[in-house]
Amino acid sequence: MSGVWREQSIPMVDRACALEAFAAIGGHVTTASSSVLQVQVNGREWTVRHVNGRYSVRYNARGGVRPTWFAELSKAYEAAYTAKLQRLKAEEERATAEHERAALIEERRQLEAQRLELIQTRREEILQRAKAMGYRVKETKTNGQIRLVLVRNG
Amino acid sequence: MKEERIVVIIDADGSMSAKTSGIKGTRCIEELEQLLDQLAEVDDVEHTREFHERDPVAGQRAKGKQHIGGGQQ
Numbered sequence: 001m002s003g004v005w006r007e008q009s010i011p012m013v014d015r016a017c018a019l020e021a022f023a024a025i026g027g028h029v030t031t032a033s034s035s036v037l038q039v040q041v042n043g044r045e046w047t048v049r050h051v052n053g054r055y056s057v058r059y060n061a062r063g064g065v066r067p068t069w070f071a072e073l074s075k076a077y078e079a080a081y082t083a084k085l086q087r088l089k090a091e092e093e094r095a096t097a098e099h100e101r102a103a104l105i106e107e108r109r110q111l112e113a114q115r116l117e118l119i120q121t122r123r124e125e126i127l128q129r130a131k132a133m134g135y136r137v138k139e140t141k142t143n144g145q146i147r148l149v150l151v152r153n154g
Numbered sequence: 155m156k157e158e159r160i161v162v163i164i165d166a167d168g169s170m171s172a173k174t175s176g177i178k179g180t181r182c183i184e185e186l187e188q189l190l191d192q193l194a195e196v197d198d199v200e201h202t203r204e205f206h207e208r209d210p211v212a213g214q215r216a217k218g219k220q221h222i223g224g225g226q227q
Binding site: 002003004005006007008009010011013051052054056059115118119121122123125126129130133135143144145146147148149150151152153154 | 156157158159160161162163164165166167168169170171172173174175176177178182183185186188189190192193194195196199200
């Protein structure tokens, strides 16, 4: 074995939760378009782009260190995402009018759809890149987890 | 020929992890970077013994944890 890597946070797929997370760590959104946010954190401006199904803060890890607030942002996002899911479920149960319940179910479905879309985007990109890099790929799926084994003769 | 292998896991919450084997030296990081660029921030790769062995292709050596990827700001 030569290298082990693990993503340090769950990907930020939901815009509202991402904005909530930035606010929770003291960030301030200065400009926002559909795919790009400018966020000020600790007096410095950062660009957040919606790329490949997630909101991503780009930084130059080669030339420096991972900003310390990244860990706080991850926790804040997870908390916001969990709270949103719970809120939608609770409101669904309380909703008396059929159209209200339908709207809440649709909102929760869209939240779930973003996660599934991210998984599919990542899977398809990796399959495509792996083949271009000369790897053979074996794919298995267990309980929603996708395992891609890439093999190449060195 | 020695087999080079990368196992990528995509969890149900969308997060990913990866393990390489049979790829020596800094090339294991380069392979991960090429595979995952823009999909995730490929930093904090933990190196195992094989990483520190000389790669006949790249002929480079490196030690400790290395940060890669991320892009620019």
